[in-house]
Amino acid sequence: MKRLPIHMVTVLLLGLALTGAVDTSAQHATNDRWSFSGYGEMHYNIPSNDTAELDFHRLVFGFGYQFNDNISLHAELDFEHAFTEPEVEFAYLDFFYKEPLSFRAGMMLMPVGPLNEFHEPTLFYSVERPHVQKYVIPTTWQEPGAGVVGTLADGTFGYRAYVVGGLDASAFRASDGIRKGRQKAAEAKAEDLAVVGRVEYSPVLNLTAGASGYFGGASHGDDALGDATVGMVEADALVKYRGFELRGVGVMVFIGDADSISTNNSTGSTVGEQIMGGYAEAAFRVLSQLRSGSQRDVVLFARFEKFDTHHEVAEGFVAAPEFDREIITVGAAFFPIPDVALKTDFEFWETGDGSSWEQINLGLGFTY
Amino acid sequence: MQRIAINSVLVLALFLSADAVAQKRVFLSKEKAIERVLKKAATIRERPITISEEEAKALAEAFGMPILDSRYVFYEAMEEDVVVRRAVIINVIGQYQPITFIVGMLPDGTVERVDIMVYRETRGSEVRRRAFLKQFEEKSLQDPLRVHDDIMNVTGATISSRSVSNGVKLALRLHQRLFAEASKPHQTNP
Numbered sequence: 172m173k174r175l176p177i178h179m180v181t182v183l184l185l186g187l188a189l190t191g192a193v194d195t196s197a198q199h200a201t202n203d204r205w206s207f208s209g210y211g212e213m214h215y216n217i218p219s220n221d222t223a224e225l226d227f228h229r230l231v232f233g234f235g236y237q238f239n240d241n242i243s244l245h246a247e248l249d250f251e252h253a254f255t256e257p258e259v260e261f262a263y264l265d266f267f268y269k270e271p272l273s274f275r276a277g278m279m280l281m282p283v284g285p286l287n288e289f290h291e292p293t294l295f296y297s298v299e300r301p302h303v304q305k306y307v308i309p310t311t312w313q314e315p316g317a318g319v320v321g322t323l324a325d326g327t328f329g330y331r332a333y334v335v336g337g338l339d340a341s342a343f344r345a346s347d348g349i350r351k352g353r354q355k356a357a358e359a360k361a362e363d364l365a366v367v368g369r370v371e372y373s374p375v376l377n378l379t380a381g382a383s384g385y386f387g388g389a390s391h392g393d394d395a396l397g398d399a400t401v402g403m404v405e406a407d408a409l410v411k412y413r414g415f416e417l418r419g420v421g422v423m424v425f426i427g428d429a430d431s432i433s434t435n436n437s438t439g440s441t442v443g444e445q446i447m448g449g450y451a452e453a454a455f456r457v458l459s460q461l462r463s464g465s466q467r468d469v470v471l472f473a474r475f476e477k478f479d480t481h482h483e484v485a486e487g488f489v490a491a492p493e494f495d496r497e498i499i500t501v502g503a504a505f506f507p508i509p510d511v512a513l514k515t516d517f518e519f520w521e522t523g524d525g526s527s528w529e530q531i532n533l534g535l536g537f538t539y
Numbered sequence: 540m541q542r543i544a545i546n547s548v549l550v551l552a553l554f555l556s557a558d559a560v561a562q563k564r565v566f567l568s569k570e571k572a573i574e575r576v577l578k579k580a581a582t583i584r585e586r587p588i589t590i591s592e593e594e595a596k597a598l599a600e601a602f603g604m605p606i607l608d609s610r611y612v613f614y615e616a617m618e619e620d621v622v623v624r625r626a627v628i629i630n631v632i633g634q635y636q637p638i639t640f641i642v643g644m645l646p647d648g649t650v651e652r653v654d655i656m657v658y659r660e661t662r663g664s665e666v667r668r669r670a671f672l673k674q675f676e677e678k679s680l681q682d683p684l685r686v687h688d689d690i691m692n693v694t695g696a697t698i699s700s701r702s703v704s705n706g707v708k709l710a711l712r713l714h715q716r717l718f719a720e721a722s723k724p725h726q727t728n729p
Contacts, residue, residue, distance in 0.1 A: 206635035326665030
């Protein structure tokens, strides 16, 4: 009975979404209903405390199909780690309804933080994605569901709100919190659903501010895990000025019944009751600023990250200081053309238990 | 069973009520766009231009994007037999689908106004923001017209920002090709 209202909301959204199917008469400016896109990134990671690794981390094949002016399919298949971890990155239908409202249903990227939905390697400058976007916000984070999306006031405001499948708390763990709880719609447990949303506001082109939230159960009827309610709040901002970019991201994750989860999860590790993380990044586009008209660009950047997946643990459990991490990353990205990036950076890690190490990264990224 | 029945009724009701209002994402009709850019000119003359396959190929190479149309129409606003401004409608591919927009120019080949007419994707329609489009005003082929250079992208719509920038450049290139002889200011047409 508890789940009835949320089911009704889902049905409502799906029902509305289906109405987008009505207009099939409109013409396209092109006859080509298919579109293809994608991206790839290869990494060479050389840590001072571990063996070096070469990884064709992601090779993504994306495609779209425009059924009519109202309905379109967007899908990406990700062949991670040189085809050893294939997954559906996303596959959803967009139903354009009426400005400012579209409906979306399928496997969707969670609108949490600035990077999860826009994660192509030419859109960020480090070789690896910011670590907060891995250990706290579990990028790439996709869930099956349905919702609404749109922009208001000529594009000054943007929003997304979805009802999606819940995370699986039985797989939560100490080092990366909810990350392993993503079920990726693979015969996923769905006794619990979640709501997720994001608003963006950009009063001027130079400034974009965003806020995201997530709330939902993650126990899927397993009483040993309690309700395992997961809440997440996030805020971010990006300021751009004459080739300078300054970005800040802050996020908090709250996990209910962390004691039950820590005792009864399949990973056997203590799960944080509160997880916190944030980063600040400054970047400068050197070539395009110094030599106007140049197609090439070099971006220099520096980033400070801090996150702790044991920010708070449940009573009776001990927070491990090793999960309190700080990383300084400095590096450069060379763009011979806007869709291709050659990157290098240095990461300086420090953890709460006093250990520290460095890592050199080299990377190749492209979008097409 | 009761739940299924309630849900079915809901879906049906919503389906029927929404049927009446489903529409394309048209921000500006062709007539409105021309009227806005040519500022309600009393006389409007049409000057079509067709580009050959080779030209389209060369332009695609130069801009790094497919050229979707081979025929364009320049709309000329006339005042006492003098062309005072021109407009052309351009289609460029955004992430997946074409973006249709109008570029208004002065006879000397500088941009006066750009307006998005049709946007067909759910992502990136923020390029219709006035603050973004205003950046093209007073630009000419002498300018880089490049994102991260003299054009600031709309965050979250980088690809569409690039496409529109390229499309404005294409409009100026076509204008130059068709009216090279008229590119000097205040040139009168016979």
